[in-house]
Amino acid sequence: xxxxxxxxxxxxxxxxxxxxxxxxxxxxxxxxxxxxxxxxxxxxxxxxxxxxxxxxxxxxxxxxxxxxxxxxxxxxxxxxxxxxxxxxxxxxxxxxxxxxxxxxxxxxxxxxxxxxxxxxxxxxxxxxxxxxxxxxxxxxxxxxxxxxxxxxxxxxxxxxxxxxxxxxxxxxxxxxxxxxxxxxxxxxxxxxxxxxxxxxxxxxxxxxxxxxxxxxxxxxxxxxxxxxxxxxxxxxxxxxxxxxxxxxxxxxxxxxxxxxxxxxxxxxxxxxxxxxxxxxxxxxxxxxxxxxxxxxxxxxxxxxxxxxxxxxxxxxxxxxxxxxxxxxxxxxxxxxxxxxxxxxxxxxxxxxxxxxxxxxxxxxxxxxxxxxxxxxxxxxxxxxxxxxxxxxxxxxxxxxxxxxxxxxxxxxxxxxxxxxxxxxxxxxxxxxxxxxxxx
Numbered sequence: 001x002x003x004x005x006x007x008x009x010x011x012x013x014x015x016x017x018x019x020x021x022x023x024x025x026x027x028x029x030x031x032x033x034x035x036x037x038x039x040x041x042x043x044x045x046x047x048x049x050x051x052x053x054x055x056x057x058x059x060x061x062x063x064x065x066x067x068x069x070x071x072x073x074x075x076x077x078x079x080x081x082x083x084x085x086x087x088x089x090x091x092x093x094x095x096x097x098x099x100x101x102x103x104x105x106x107x108x109x110x111x112x113x114x115x116x117x118x119x120x121x122x123x124x125x126x127x128x129x130x131x132x133x134x135x136x137x138x139x140x141x142x143x144x145x146x147x148x149x150x151x152x153x154x155x156x157x158x159x160x161x162x163x164x165x166x167x168x169x170x171x172x173x174x175x176x177x178x179x180x181x182x183x184x185x186x187x188x189x190x191x192x193x194x195x196x197x198x199x200x201x202x203x204x205x206x207x208x209x210x211x212x213x214x215x216x217x218x219x220x221x222x223x224x225x226x227x228x229x230x231x232x233x234x235x236x237x238x239x240x241x242x243x244x245x246x247x248x249x250x251x252x253x254x255x256x257x258x259x260x261x262x263x264x265x266x267x268x269x270x271x272x273x274x275x276x277x278x279x280x281x282x283x284x285x286x287x288x289x290x291x292x293x294x295x296x297x298x299x300x301x302x303x304x305x306x307x308x309x310x311x312x313x314x315x316x317x318x319x320x321x322x323x324x325x326x327x328x329x330x331x332x333x334x335x336x337x338x339x340x341x342x343x344x345x346x347x348x349x350x351x352x353x354x355x356x357x358x359x360x361x362x363x364x365x366x367x368x369x370x371x372x373x374x375x376x377x378x379x380x381x382x383x384x385x386x387x388x389x390x391x392x393x394x395x396x397x398x399x400x401x402x403x404x405x406x407x408x409x410x411x412x413x414x415x416x417x418x419x420x421x422x423x424x425x426x427x428x429x430x431x432x433x434x435x436x437x438x439x
Contacts, residue, residue, distance in 0.1 A: 001048070001052060002052065002055060002056065005044070005048070005052075005056050006056070006059065008040075009040070009060060009240075012036055012040070012236065013063075013233055013236070016029060016032065016033050016036075016232045016233060016236060017233075019032060019232075020229075020232060026228070026229075026231060026232070026292050027288070027289075027291045027292040027295075029232045030231055030232050030235055030291070030292040030295045030296070031291065031292075031295060032232070033231075033232040033233070033235045033236040033239070034235055034236075034239055034295050034298075034299065036236055036239075037235060037236040037237070037238065037239025037240045037242075037243065037299070038239050038242075038243045039243075040236075040239075040240045040243070040244075041239060041240040041241065041242060041243025041244035041245075042243050042244070044056065044240070044243075044244040045243065045244045045245075053244050053245070057240075057241055057244065057245070060237050060240055060241065061237070061241065063233055063234065063236075063237035064234055064236075064237030064238040064240070064241055066234075067227075067230050067231070067233065067234025067237070067238075068234065068238075068300055068302065068305050070227045070230065071227060071300075071305045071306070071307075071308055071309070072175075072302075072304070072305050074220070074223055074224055074227060074308055075175075075181070075304060075305070075307050075308060076173050076174075076175060076180070076181075076184060077220050077223075078220055078221075078224055078307065078308050078311065079181060079184050079185060079188065079307065079326065079330050080173065080184050080187075080188050081213070081216050081217050081220045082217055082220065082221070082311060082322060082326050083185060083188040083189065083192065083323065083326045083327070083330075084188045084191055084192050084195075084213055084217075085213045085214055085216075085217035085322065086192075086321070086322035086323030086326055087188070087189060087192025087193065087195070087196065087323055088192055088195045088196065088199075088209070088210040088213050088214075089210070089322075089323075090192075090196065090323065095323075095438075096189060096193070096323075098438055099323060099324055099327055099434060099438065100327060100331075102430075102433075102434035102437060102438060103324070103327050103328045103331055103332075103430045103431065103434050104331060104335065104336070106336075106429065106430035106433050106434065107328075107331060107332060107335055107336025107377075107426065107427070107430050108335075108336050108374050108377065110268075110271070110272070110275075110336065110338050110342075110426050110429070110430070111336045111337070111338055111341060111342040111373065111374055111377045111426075112342070112370050112371075112373065112374040113268070113271055113338075113342075114264075114268050114271075114338040114339070114342030114343045114346070114422075114426075115342045115343070115345075115346035115369065115370045115373040115374065116346075116366075116370055117264050117267050117268055117271070117343060118264050118342065118343040118344070118345075118346030118347040118350070119346050119347070119350055119360075119361075119366055119369065119370075121260050121261075121263055121264040121267070121343075121347065122260065122346075122347045122350040122351060122360075123350070123361055124260075125256055125257075125259070125260040125263075127256065127257060127260055127347065127350065127351050128351055128354065129351045129352050129354075129355055163177070164182045164183060164186060165183070165186060166183035166184070166186060166187050169183070169184070169187040172184050172187065181304060181307075181330050181333060181334055182330065182331070182334055182335075184330075185326075185327065185330045185331070195209050195210065195213070221312075224308050224311075224312060225312070227308065228308065228309060228312060231292060231295075231296055231309070234296070234299075234300075235295055235296055235299045235300075238299040238300060239299050242299065242413065242414075242417070257347075257415075258414060258415060260347070261343070261344070261347065261415045261418065261419075262415075262418055264343045264347070265339060265343065265418045265419065265421075265422050268338055268339070268342075268343065268422055268426075269422065269425065272425055272426065272429045273286075273287070275429060275433060276429065276432065276433070279433055279436050279437070280436065281432060281433075281436060286318070286432065289313065289317040289318060290313055290317070290318070290425065290428055292309070292313070293306060293309040293310055293312075293313045293424060293428070294421045294424060294425060295421075296309055297309075297420045297421045297423070297424040297425075298417045298418065298420065298421040299417065300420070301413065301416045301417055301420045302420065303332070303333040303334075303337065303420055303423045303424055303427075304333050304334075306333070306420075306424050307329050307330060307333055310325075310328075310329035310332075310333075310424055310427060310428060311325050311326055311329045313428065314328070314329065314428055314431050314432070314435075318428070318431075318432055318435075319435070320431050320432060320435040321435055324431050324434050324435045324438070325431050325435075327431070328427050328428065328430045328431030328434065329427055329428075329431065331427070331430075332423065332424070332426055332427020332428075332430055332431075333423075333424075333427065335377065336377045336426065336430075337377060337390070337419075337423040337426065338422050338423060338425075338426040339387070339418065339419030339420065339421075339422035339423045339426075340387035340390050340416075340419050340420070340423055341373065341376065341377035341387070341390040342373060342377060343419065343422075344387045344390065344391060344415075344419060345373055345376070345387075345390045345391045345393075345394035345395070346369060346370070346373050346394075348391050348394070348395060349369050349373075349394055349395060349398060349400060350369075352395065352400045352401060353365065353398075353400065355401065356400060356401065358400075368398070369394075369398065372394055372397050372398060373394055376390060376393045376394050376397065377390065387412070387416060387419060388412075
């Protein structure tokens with residue numbers, strides 16, 4: 001049986017390779033890989049026993065997790081070199097302030113809108129924390145949630161912001177801290193500004209530095225393209241794992257929350273489209289171009305691992321300037337995440353509030369919740385951990401119980417796929433709008 005499964009798996013990889021070579025269209029090949037992965041995983045779960053599935057996944061994960069690791073491998077070099085290269089091409093350092101302000105403003109405003117949508121959807125679906133049953137997995141997850149709460153309970157927003165500033169840039173390049181990506185961005189920006197200053201004093205030396213940086217940037221980008229060509233195979237393997245290990249009974253039991261979450265996510269995608277249209281950008285053409293990147297974000301559940309694809313899509317397909325694409329991709333991976341730090345904690349806060357006697361739909365509570373979500377989304381990068389940490393920070397800030405975070409842990413992976421895709425799209429929208437506004 002194992003031999004037959006592996007033979008089918010390798011055959012599909014060969015088919016995807018042939019499809020990509022004939023069409024030379026990464027987006028359509030990625031979409032086909034996603035569908036085939038879902039079907040393959042569903043067949044495994046339906047007809048194959050659990051032990052055999054685990055044995056198969058041990059090998060299939062070499063392709064899926066191997067691809068994710070390759071992307072993680074190039075994140076730090078890409079962020080460091082491409083931002084440094086982009087800044088050395090600027091005429092003046094003052095442009096950095098405008099770019100940063102524009103990108104961060106879009107991220108925070110869209111996160112506030114996402115929180116409002118989360119509240120509205122929770123009201124429309126009449127979601128409540130009452131009646132949820134805690135099994136062994138949920139109780140174990142709740143213990144982890146309590147442990148994570150201890151990590152964030154003493155942190156303040158100023159402390160989180162201070163953690164962005166690198167003490168040792170070489171350590172940050174290794175990804176030593178949850179805020180390493182932003183720290184590398186800051187170090188690259190300072191180094192780029194220093195290069196601009198040096199070029200004013202010694203134009204010949206400044207130009208030589210810029211040429212050297214650009215040569216290194218071209219080398220890293222070629223490496224990025226090599227890795228991105230592997231996207232269909234990585235997504236195929238990742239979707240097999242997701243579909244073959246999903247707990248369908250958990251999905252049925254918490255079906256209303258899953259449906260409500262995806263309704264909110266789709267509504268927020270619609271908001272992104274409206275913002276693009278209002279700025280004179282065709283949203284249909286935009287979504288066609290970003291589909292491969294969103295597909296990978298959906299299957300990998302990692303905003304950080306999607307950074308190389310994010311930057312490549314913005315610069316090569318959307319036509320955004322390199323410095324804007326880099327800032328929006330890196331900031332968007334840790335700050336102002338529309339799905340993980342916007343919709344999810346807002347929905348949980350609405351569901352939990354009645355258990356402690358609070359009306360979740362009073363004007364005062366809604367305004368406070370949206371404000372807390374927006375502020376927390378800016379500082380959540382200081383503690384890492386995605387949606388779980390975002391929910392802990394928001395609920396603890398409002399003095400609400402954290403039990404619901406553990407009760408929903410069984411369906412986290414399924415919802416997290418959609419949230420991650422929304423996070424990444426929010427980052428690309430921030431870059432695209434900033435590129436349009438700043439001309």
